[in-house]
Amino acid sequence: MKEIYIQCPYCLQAISIFLEYKNFGFQTKIDNCKFCKKPIEVSYIVENNEIKTYSYNSIEENVKSI
Known part of the structure; x- marks a missing residue:
């Protein structure tokens, strides 16, 4: 699991989201x-x-994109 830091596209607050990477390839998450x-x-x-x-x-x- 990895924590990434992004800016909310709605309210522009800085937030962190945890991403899991058990599998290889393209993945998506909604948080x-x-x-x-x-x-x-x-x-x-x-x-x-x-x-x-x-x-x-x-x-x-x-x-x-990052």
């Missing part, structure tokens, strides 16, 4: 902002037991 409680979708790629890249977005808005 709620701890402040405004709106859903955030996080997509990420796991290779060699590491999260190589991730992106996140609100359910309605454009993607923000």
